[in-house]
Amino acid sequence: MNSKRLIPLLLTAAAVLLPFAAGSAPQAAPAFNHDWKKGRETGFPIPRFVSLKAAKAHMRVGPSLDYATSYVYSARGLPLEITEEYGHWRRVRDEDGSTGWMFAPLLSSRRTAVVGPWHKKPVNLRADPSSDARTVAKLAAKVRLDLSHCDGDWCRAALQDRRLTGFVRQIDLWGVYPGETFD
Incomplete structure (x- = not known):
């Protein structure tokens, strides 16, 4: 392998391993395409x-x-x-x-989001990240939410005006991209 290709490879490896050496794991990266x-x-x-x-x-x-x-x-x-x-x-x-x-x-x-303005019917805030989980609340379009975590399918959310928390399907929200992950 020539030295021009080895240096970027070593720098990439150092950038990935440095957070672990410092005692902390890197946070999950958003699901951004490298071409963005x-x-x-x-x-x-x-x-x-x-x-x-x-x-x-x-x-x-x-x-x-x-x-x-x-x-x-x-x-x-x-x-x-x-x-x-x-x-x-x-x-x-x-x-x-x-x-x-x-x-x-x-x-x-x-990170915050609103229930998608395209929804005509309420969206369920669930107790767990599953379509079978108990419904905690029904949210109308444009209800604002604080987001603490998204795994690509579900987001942990809390109503901004109350401390009611639960999970909302990511595709039902405006403020997070489909498939995006973060903690």
Whole structure:
């Protein structure tokens, strides 16, 4: 094996093994395809989901305070999808498909979701990650949830306004990609 190919291989191995040597296992990675675009500012995958950190945030037409406000959000914990990065600004999309630019410090990496706005009937919050598990609650479309874990099929979720917890099928949520995993 030539040295040009050996060095990247050794660096990759070191990056994988270093967390174990430090005494902690790496967290599960999102199910992002290796071909996904990386953000030009952060290097994180584009698109990706985040949540609204601020109690009040302006979505703007462009990436600057000089641009007009298109929407004002006052829903802390609202999931948003980042679709582009420009300096300290992020182009985001909400569950209704509205897009615009937000100042990055208004956003959080904390994972949240809403029950899919496409649902006409309530979605079940289950006691366990199984379609046969006891129903804890019935959730209407657009109900906001805090997510603590997703395994690609089910997400552990808690209602944002109550501490009611359970599991929701991942395909019933907007704010997490199909097959995505995280802890």
